[in-house]
Amino acid sequence: MKQIYNETEKIRRERLGGMKPMRWTLIEAQRLDYFVECEFDDERCVSRLFLCHPESIRMLSAWHFVILIDSTYKTNKYKQPLVQLIGVSPVKNHFNIGFALVSDETKETYAWVLMQLKHLLGDRTPDAFVTDKEGGLGVSLRQIFPSSAHLLCVWHMKRNIEAKMLSFRISRDSGEWFIEGPWGRVLNANTEAWFQRCWRDLQNGHWGYKRKVDGLPQK
Known part of the structure; x- marks a missing residue:
C-alpha cells in the first residue's frame, strides 16, 4: 500500500508541474x-x-x-x-x-x-x-x-426532527409516562387552534404541560 501511495503522489506532482493545486485547478478549468x-x-x-x-x-x-x-x-x-x-x-x-x-x-x-x-x-x-x-x-x-x-x-x-426527538424529557407521574415540554403540548393538541398556539410556544421556547405516553418510554 505504501508503494501505491508513493506512486499516486508522484503522478499528482507530475500533473501539477510544480504549480500549487489551486492555480492548476483554475488553469485546467479554463482550458476545459x-x-x-x-x-x-x-x-x-x-x-x-x-x-x-x-x-x-x-x-x-x-x-x-x-x-x-x-x-x-x-x-x-x-x-x-x-x-x-x-x-x-x-x-x-x-x-x-x-x-x-x-x-x-x-x-x-x-x-x-x-x-x-x-x-x-x-x-x-x-x-x-x-x-x-x-x-x-x-x-x-x-x-x-x-x-x-x-x-x-x-x-x-427529518434529521432535525430526529435530533429534537432525542431531547424529549420523559417522566412518570401517578404510574403513567409523560413527554414534557413544548413537544408534549404539540403532540397533545386536539384542535387546530390549540395546535397553532402550542406550535408558536414551541418556536418561542416556552416550556410546560405534559403529554401522556402509552407504555414505557423507549430508548
Whole structure:
C-alpha cells in the first residue's frame, strides 16, 4: 500500500508541474471551458471560487425550475465550506449545476454565489429553491430571487426532527409516562387552534404541560 501511495503522489506532482493545486485547478478549468469566477484575499489566496461545467450550463438552461442548494463544511483539505447547486430534470433525476468553494457562510458570501448562478440563468428564474434553512442563504435568496419560492429540504427536516426527538424529557407521574415540554403540548393538541398556539410556544421556547405516553418510554 505504501508503494501505491508513493506512486499516486508522484503522478499528482507530475500533473501539477510544480504549480500549487489551486492555480492548476483554475488553469485546467479554463482550458476545459468551465465557467470560472474567483476572488482573492489581501494575500492573493483564493477566497471564493465558483466552477460550472459547460454541459451543466446547457442542462441548466433547459431545466432551471427547481434548484437545490446545500453546503458541506470542513470536508476538504482547505477546511472551507463547499456550496453545491443541484438541478432537477423532468423525470426527477438530479444533475450537478456547479459548486463554490468559499471562506465562510455569511449572507454576503451566499449572495456572491447566487449572483454567479443568476449570471448563468440569464433571463430565466427558478420556480423554487430547496435548502436546509441556512439563515444567510435565505436572506440572500429573498434579495436576489424574490419571486422564487423557498422550500425546506425534507431530508434535513427529518434529521432535525430526529435530533429534537432525542431531547424529549420523559417522566412518570401517578404510574403513567409523560413527554414534557413544548413537544408534549404539540403532540397533545386536539384542535387546530390549540395546535397553532402550542406550535408558536414551541418556536418561542416556552416550556410546560405534559403529554401522556402509552407504555414505557423507549430508548
